Amino acid sequence: MNIGETAEKSGLPAKTIRYYEDIGLIKPKRSANGYRDFDAQDLHKLAFIGRARALGFAIEDCRNLLALYEDAERASADVKRIAHEHLQRIEGKIAQLQSMQDTLSDLVHACSGDHRPDCPILGDLSGMLAPKL
Amino acid sequence: MNIGETAEKSGLPAKTIRYYEDIGLIKPKRSANGYRDFDAQDLHKLAFIGRARALGFAIEDCRNLLALYEDAERASADVKRIAHEHLQRIEGKIAQLQSMQDTLSDLVHACSGDHRPDCPILGDLSGMLAPKL
DNA sequence: CCTTGACCTTCCCATGACTGGAAGGACTAT
DNA sequence: ATAGTCCTTCCAGTCATGGGAAGGTCAAGG
Numbered sequence: 001m002n003i004g005e006t007a008e009k010s011g012l013p014a015k016t017i018r019y020y021e022d023i024g025l026i027k028p029k030r031s032a033n034g035y036r037d038f039d040a041q042d043l044h045k046l047a048f049i050g051r052a053r054a055l056g057f058a059i060e061d062c063r064n065l066l067a068l069y070e071d072a073e074r075a076s077a078d079v080k081r082i083a084h085e086h087l088q089r090i091e092g093k094i095a096q097l098q099s100m101q102d103t104l105s106d107l108v109h110a111c112s113g114d115h116r117p118d119c120p121i122l123g124d125l126s127g128m129l130a131p132k133l
Numbered sequence: 134m135n136i137g138e139t140a141e142k143s144g145l146p147a148k149t150i151r152y153y154e155d156i157g158l159i160k161p162k163r164s165a166n167g168y169r170d171f172d173a174q175d176l177h178k179l180a181f182i183g184r185a186r187a188l189g190f191a192i193e194d195c196r197n198l199l200a201l202y203e204d205a206e207r208a209s210a211d212v213k214r215i216a217h218e219h220l221q222r223i224e225g226k227i228a229q230l231q232s233m234q235d236t237l238s239d240l241v242h243a244c245s246g247d248h249r250p251d252c253p254i255l256g257d258l259s260g261m262l263a264p265k266l
Numbered sequence: 267c268c269t270t271g272a273c274c275t276t277c278c279c280a281t282g283a284c285t286g287g288a289a290g291g292a293c294t295a296t
Numbered sequence: 297a298t299a300g301t302c303c304t305t306c307c308a309g310t311c312a313t314g315g316g317a318a319g320g321t322c323a324a325g326g
Contacts, residue, residue, distance in 0.1 A: 002302075002303075003302090003303075004301095004302065004303085013284090013285085014303090015284070015285060015286085016283085016284065016285090018304095018305095019283075019284060019285095023283095033291090033292060033293080033303080033304095034291085034292085034303080034304065035292080035302085035303055035304080036303085036304090044259070044260075047260055048258050048259055048260070051257070051258050051260065052258050053283090054233075055233050055236060055237055055258075056230070056233045056237075058282080058283090059282075059283070065254075065255070065258060068252075068255065069255045069258070069259060071250075072250060073250065074250045074252070075247065075248045075249065075250065076244050076245055076246055076247060076248075076249055076250060076251060076252035076254075076255075077246045077247055077248065079244065079252045079254050079255055080241060080244040080245075080246035080252070080254065081246075083237060083240060083241050083244070083254050084241050086237065087234065087237045087238060087241055090230050090233055090234050090237065091234060093230055094227060094230045094231060094234065097189070097223050097226055097227045097230070098227060100187075100188050100189045100223055101220065101223050101224060101227060103188060104188055104189075104216060104219065104220045104223065105220060107216060108213060108216050108217050108220055111209050111212065111213040111216070112209055112213075113209055113210045113213035113214075114208065114209060114210055115208045115209075115210065116208065116209055117204075117205060117206065117207045117208065117209060118209060119201075119207070119209035119212045119213070121198075121209075121212050121213065121216050122198070122201065122202045122209075122212055124184070125181050125184050125185050125188075125198060125202070126177070126181055126202060127177075127180055127181070127184065135273075135274075136273090136274075137272095137273065137274085146313085146314080147274090148313070148314060148315085149312080149313065149314090151275095151276095152312070152313065156312095166274080166275095166320085166321060166322085167274080167275065167320080167321085168273090168274055168275080168321080169274085169275090186312090191311080191312090192311080192312070
């Protein structure tokens with residue numbers, strides 16, 4: 001299977017699939033003409049990576065998860081640890097974004113948004129207004 | 134004021150301040166010895182940028198916000214539009230992260246996390262288990 | 267005057283995970 | 297033969313820095 005068909009079936013862009021080969025996540029065979037030749041297992045791996053990426057796992061996490069997936073002797077504890085650490089990173093990011101959201105939401109609501117120059121958003125950024133305690 | 138003192142007072146690393154000069158956000162004077170020489174206005178701008186960055190605004194947003202801040206004839210509507218668009222991007226990111234969090238949280242709880250190989254996390258990633266409808 | 271150490275300068279490289287594009291070879295259909 | 301689509305590699309860019317090398321400047325102490 002050529003890269004175009006593989007891209008379509010996996011849902012990943014061809015560029016991304018080449019990149020994954022570059023960094024050693026997959027190792028497709030080559031046809032006589034030099035084209036990459038993907039088999040069902042390559043496709044399965046790509047779909048695995050795609051789902052892991054969609055859950056926000058970093059590439060290195062994907063590499064480790066793939067290795068565990070292919071290791072029949074794995075301990076689920078290892079998988080759980082990776083996922084749990086990732087979950088905590090996500091929770092941290094959500095908290096950070098929600099803090100931004102809270103402040104921004106207040107500022108946007110406080111801004112009249114008309115032709116006049118007065119603006120609490122700029123006031124906050126300039127440090128001239130004390131933020132809420 | 135040299136860059137070290139400016140970094141300390143603004144809370145930004147000296148590297149970052151040099152970068153901000155590179156991309157034209159600030160234009161500090163130079164002393165005879167070639168050192169950057171920051172005045173109160175430079176420091177104020179840096180603090181402004183620092184606060185905007187802390188709210189997640191992109192550098193280009195910061196540039197536009199700074200220009201509006203320095204324009205006495207600005208319309209607050211322009212500021213509000215930038216902030217509102219940014220707020221929507223943040224809300225989108227939060228929603229995306231919360232969706233990941235939901236799935237991951239379920240998977241992590243469902244994984245026994247012991248020495249055995251059975252793992253619903255890998256099951257989900259491999260596409261072998263139907264996710265909840 | 268010389269040295270040490272702290273500061274400053276510019277320049278280039280690395281990050282993460284791709285994405286875009288150029289230059290050129292391979293295949294298919296007419 | 298030619299056109300069009302696919303494939304290849306390689307190089308550069310993204311975003312907002314951070315790290316580190318090589319070298320100039322300055323203030324203090326001996």
